[in-house]
Amino acid sequence: MPEKARGMREIGDIRDRYSPDNPYIPALPPNQESAVNLLLTLINQACFLLDRQGLALEEKFVKEGGYSENLFQRRIKERNNF
Template sequence: MVITTGGYKSLPFFKQTEIIHDFTVAFVKLYINLKSRTSDQMEQAARSGKQNISEGYLQKSLEDRIKLLGVARGSLKELLNDYLDFLRQRNLLLWDLNDQKAKIYLLSPESAANAMICLINQTNRLLDTRLRWTEEKFVREGGFRENLFKKRLAYRNQT
């Protein structure tokens, strides 16, 4: 996977986390008691998924990039579990991963939660691919500090 010149905003999984964040804010207002802890937790998990991708992308260190992409992945998993809990606690059906019903997502709380579950699962797969690629790059090329140390040694050997 090659990092595009458009920055993190051009990454498909970042674009999806923007949608997830915006949708979750709307979903919470419509279907979750705003005074409940779940309301804040869902919004924060959605925000964290998005923000940690942007922060991770800007890191020079592959180690830090891997760490922040992992935090984003963890936040999305937390959010996914909140949507799954929402369906289970209300005895609503969980759709298959790519169910066509997701296209009519705002007509009911069941369809809204299922649409987000589909999108979060798809985004998590994209993030997993990027994480594997970044980890492989780290193994091949080393980390930021390791490469700086090599440059420092090369400089010292020249003088």
């Protein structure tokens, strides 16, 4: 069986198992190929956002330091106040 056909069959199986009754959860498109494209798009967007979050956290760490560094600075500051 070709790889594309196997993937489409798996998406069909997923659709049969996870058909939500909740009206706030959108259903997958009726066309299996459109459903696969939609899922790939969502995965791509999630990866993009995770990459941006990682870069933002890295930048924040470089500018502000880590938790242990900040805790140490506060401890030293508190000691010097006595």
